[in-house]
Amino acid sequence: MDETTTGWQRSSYCATGTCVEVARFGDVVRLRDGKNPDRPSVGFTRSEWSGFQDWVVAHGKSF
Known part of the structure; x- marks a missing residue:
């Protein structure tokens, strides 16, 4: 994302x-x-978001 x-x-x-x-x-x-x-969204710091992305890449659909 830009x-x-x-x-x-x-x-x-x-x-x-x-x-x-x-x-x-x-x-x-x-x-x-x-x-x-229209429901509330969840906010992440850039560090938290990066960690989430790293976790998804490492675990994929295996969880």
């Missing part, structure tokens, strides 16, 4: 509207439910 992006984005693997969406707002990365976008 450093200046504040729009919500879905993964290119998302074939439906039931995927999570991600957006960067300043130094916070926010995650929300794509099928319920």
